[in-house]
Amino acid sequence: MSAAPDSPAPRFAAGAQVRVKDDWPETRGPCHIRTPYYVRGRLGRVVRPLGAFPNPEDLAFARPAPRRQLYHVLFEQPPIWNEGKAGDTVMVEIFEHWLEEA
Amino acid sequence: MAAPPSGASLALLDKLVAALNAKGLVSEAEITERQAITDRASPEIGARMVARAWTDPDYYALLMRDGKAAAEAMGASMAGAPELGVLENTPSQHHLVVCTLCSCYPRALLGYPPGWYKSFAYRSRAVREPRAVLAEWGTQLADDVEIRVVDSTADYRWMVLPMRPKGTEGWSAEKLASIITRDALVGVAVPRV
Structure with missing residues (x-):
């Protein structure tokens, strides 16, 4: 519903195992990061591609913002916090350039 | 707050x-x-969308397929608004929406977010200890219901489609809408008869 004609094809399909890049502004210099810190470096599973949207990390600096594929990615909750109930999950919108095959 | x-x-x-x-x-x-546009929006729009989805299978299908179109069909002004995703609660899964990065909220159909939704406490706790947060809201879920926290971080806004409670058989969409609260559309509460 949101895919524009110039949208790149999704690299990951529903069900793909992915790992979120372990990347931090402290190691890169000034940047805008749209990926919550608590899932960085974590294993997740792609629920579905959500369409392609202008990269917010460029928009934040008023740079030309190419469209990037956005995904809903699902994480088991207890491993993230070392607490919680097995089976509970957190689902996060994450752009493709933050995801690696796992 | x-x-x-x-x-x-x-x-x-x-x-x-x-x-x-x-x-x-x-x-x-x-x-x-x-x-x-935001002043005109209120949780009543979301409530009417849910009530119609409970009573009209075609509208339910539209809501799950294209949230923005479904919102527009009920009078919401979605021009320039982000995509609208709908999260359907089931007997085995309950959704809770939070924006840990800021305060993303489906304003076009729920209006301004409440103060607690923007609070540091809700944003940090909902994602880490959702069961404790729900308990404080008085929301009791059966033990075998999994909680799926949805962290709203990008180009969608998310609305929960709650389950229709027992005891509402034969109710009109209008009467059903009266029991669907803003809090149920965020997922901190469930509709009660």
């Missing part, structure tokens, strides 16, 4: 608006129009 803005913040806001105006990026009229 968010504190009221300080005089210094308001002065800064005035300067920002004046600068945007001077550069021709945003006009006062556009800001006023956007405020009017």
Whole structure:
């Protein structure tokens, strides 16, 4: 519903195992990061591609913002916090350039 | 809860608006129009969408397929609004929406977010200890119901489609809408008869 004609094809399909890049502004210099810190470096599973949207990390600096594929990615909750109930999950919108095959 | 803005913040806001105006990026009229759209929106729109989805299978299908179109069909003004995703609760899964990065909220159909939704406490706790947060809201879920926290971080806004409670058989959509609260559309509560 949101895919524009110039949208790149999704690299990951529903069900793909992915790992979120372990990347931090402290190691890169000034940047805008749209990926919550608590899932960085974590294993997740792609629920579905959500369409392609202008990269917010460029928009934040008023740079030309190419469209990037956005995904809903699902994480088991207890491993993230070392607490919680097995089976509970957190689902996060994450752009493709933050995801690696796992 | 968010504190009221300080005089210094308001002065800064005035300067920002004046600068945007001077550069021709945003006009006062556009800001006023956007405020009017948000002022017109209220959780009643979301409640009517849910009530119709409970009673009209075609509308339910539209809501799950294209949230924006479903919202527009019920009178919400979605021009320029982000995509709308709908999260369907089931007997085995309950959704809870939070924006840990800021305060993304489906304003076009629920209006302004409540103070607690923007609070640091809700944003940090909902994602880490959702069961404790729900318990404080008085929301009891069966032990075998999994909680799926949805962290709203990008180009969608998310609305929960709660389960229709028992005891509402034969109710009109209008009567059903009366039991669907803003809090149920965020997922901190469930509709009760």
